[in-house]
Amino acid sequence: MKIAALLPHVEIFGGIRRYLEIGNELAKRGYYFVLFHPDGSKPGWLEFKGITKSFSSLGEEDFDIGLCSEYSILPYFEKLNATAKIFYFLLKGHKQEKETIKKNYFFLGNSEGLCRHLEKKYNISCSRAPGGVNPQFFFPAKERESERSEFIVLCYGRIYKQRKGIQHVIRAVEGLYKEYPRLKLVFFDSLVGEDRRDPRPMINTRVPYEFHLNLPQSKMAWLYSQGDIFVSAERRAGWSNTTAEAMACQIPVVCSRSGTRDFAFHNQTALVVPFPHPLFLRYQIKKLLKDEELRLRIARAGYEKMQKFSWSALADRLERILKELVKLN
Template sequence: MKLVIPVVSLETGGTRFIYQLANEMVDKGHSVEIVLPEKASVAWPLRAQVTRVKELTTDSIPPADFILPNFYPTVFPAWASKKGRVVRLSLGYEPLWVPEREKALASYHIDAPIISISEWHRQLILQGTGKNSTIIPGGVDSSVFCPSPKKSLSRGRYSLAYILRSKEHGYTWKGAEDFWEACQRLTQLVPPFDILVVAPEGANYPAPLPYEIVNAQSDSEMARFYAQADIFVSTSYFEAFSMPPLEAMACGTAVVTTDNGGNRDYTINGQNCLLVPPSDIQQLTLVLAHLLTQGTLRNQLALNGLHFAQSWTWRHAADKLEALLFQLART
């Protein structure tokens, strides 16, 4: 079948869903065309056809069996084009955070099936719009995201890994301030530790503690970032799925994450990670202190997470997408 996926950009973050699903669908023998503005960023190695247009309009959308718009501005030109059956791919419930809330909400009320990416995300859309959706979960490429030696083996001190998405770049729900406050409190409870930070937007955060910026522009570099740390920390208040903790598990690193909703499909507290309530800095501090000083628990969580992540593949996600589209094609 022919799929067209109009996107605003393919930068880091949630657009990994589009890149991974597009590549997997190509590998399954389908024709996939990504359509995006001529100056839009592409951070991922695509095997799908890439078509750049001056802007996303009804005229610039190519014909297809299915058109899969995602971020809300892509929905309206796709729907108005009438060039293929529209299936609304939601990578996050935009009315929660975008300024154009009413327009974002309207993008869910077109007469098209909706894809969500976790059970929590499905419930969120259902509560906000009254419309059900089909869950296509995320995955992880275990051939890339896999263990490698910890830096603590050579440095003699443990390290925390953190992905910095700051408020200054619009990421008001990522909890960066909570992370830094917890780290500051940790210094009073445990021996010295290192902080490894990836900052996708190039943020140079004025943190209260020294930290090491890790330049990770590719999946293999991100995998090393996760794998070399002893604990990966995620502090988001809400996420539609939240891929980094799953990627960190695949890299054999113990995970401490907030219960952000979208990660409930794959997190099991006390078995493959430790969960804390969003914005609970005190509990985050105590859990990190416990894990930094309890090597047996830290290693067990890392091992369990590594084994658990193996079944979360992008091919499985693509199989579910393919089955949905074939089902829709018959109706």
Template sequence: MRINFVIFGMNLTGGTRVVAEIINHLAERGHQMSVVTFGSPKDLRWIDLKAKVYYANRSLTQKIFGYLYRQAFGFQPWPEEETRQLIEFMPDCDINVATISYSGYAVNRSGKGVPFHYNMHYEPLVREEGYKKKIIEESYFLPTKKIVNSSWLAKQIKERVGRDVTGLVFPAIDHGIFYPRKEKPSTRRGRKIRIVSLAKYKWWKGLPDALKAIQIVRDRGYDIDFQTFGRIFDRNALPEEVRDIEFTFVGSRVNEQLAEFYSEADMLISASYFESFPLPPLEAMACGTPVVTTVYGTEDYAFDRKNALVVEPQKPEQMAEAIIELIGSESLYNQLREEGIKTAKSFTWEKAADRMEEIFKKAIEKNA
């Protein structure tokens, strides 16, 4: 099959990693893969992408015209300008896949291939009110076939859009990178406890709640070394009430560095208000690091008191209690460690490619 993906940017994020891994595994099966994106080849330094990449960047003349248009009329014709640009560079294909709400318009209007949208979040939930949010919401009503990455997202689309999804394709992790590297100390009582978390300051990621939970645990007498990771983080963007809570931001961690980071921690916490199959908790599980996470979007792999401790979002006291329980119970800690490793092993890129390939083949057969 000739399979094209439309991706606004290829810098490393959780979403681009998922799409890139699926592309590579489909390419290994002999499919002709292509990508239409904005940006430049340097954005792909983090992966050897097995696809022909079309860069739909505007020329200098187009950029000047766009600037003059904004000056004259006070707004940019967005996303129409980007949509036309993506369609212009889009190759002929059998399957055409949008990967973010904006790219859905280009896939739908291009007339090339069977139109799909691989949804990785219900994006209107994480946008402020306004013009852009309306454009995002409308994209979910386009006649593209919806593939989702989590059961939570399938439910959101059913309830909010009134549509059943075409298929469910879970993301995965690279088990050659994320695996148990060392045994955890036999006891956590009476010593410094290292807790880690992703630091991505978007309001729905819940980092302020994670910081509040850490402070509650410290106030109970526990010595906590809280370390966060991510690409870019501005401490001044935090609400003033949590800005002085002590933590260390270690910067970006990728692949082996990230796996080592997880392995050296006693636990990972995730305080997001809602996610759609977030990778950090699953990556930590694979490394043998127990997880405390919020519930929405992790239901496909995080099961309370079996392989993780699952709490309600926006309740730092509840998260703090879970952390304290995990510190104090060796049997629970070892259970979550062992069951987390087992759970993570079941999510492979081969399975993700199998499912995606199956969905695409059925769509082509139906359209024949």
């Protein structure tokens, strides 16, 4: 089977990781997997076992399956010669969502919540193809010393993306800081995009904090192990990569429902807020602050849940879906 996927770039984004990991799994199984993006270079931050080509090569060969998730490059996707084309939804509520649904594509969604949204709103069929976590990079690292003065709240740091909800996490922790002065925030991100926008100047809080920037993948388990808890307040997410990664590193999680419905179950594998608002987040953070046994139980259950979400398991599911599409066409 010949499979092609189109991406807008190969920088450090969750949606990009998904395609690199899927491509690696399918290439290992002997499939011909080509990743097209503007300049055709190999990604520098994660090994890729498939083939990369530039958009200028589109139309030079035929494929059985074409995959795309990015609205801005749909004109290029139209140029791809593929027997069956799949739009793989990664984000809820994009302004081009309705227009894309009308195209002669098959549809995948990267989470249960996103697929339900699409099926209910547009009366379409959307196959479930949730995310995964690579245990080579995300695993329970060496435990920190039990006797320490700080209680660290770990949070993704791309604050200029409002839907990530970073400000809500900051406000929630600030609301607890007077009562719990040992609280500390730890953020992380990588510089991406043409402007390499730095999120650090946008962090404004009286809570002590540090910011890790451009860490290599080999340091991610270490990073997550620094946190006593991880907090996410995303909106419109398909699959919340950082929340899944924290759970895979056995860190207790407070999160919104957005992008986590497949693996975050309230008071079982995580503490889940009904809406990403500082008041709701603060209440759940305080519960974990006060109760070490709860932290340990949530962390263990979250870790066990994430063992079911490997990229290999996703490749198994995709393999079945793609083979059926090839038969139909």
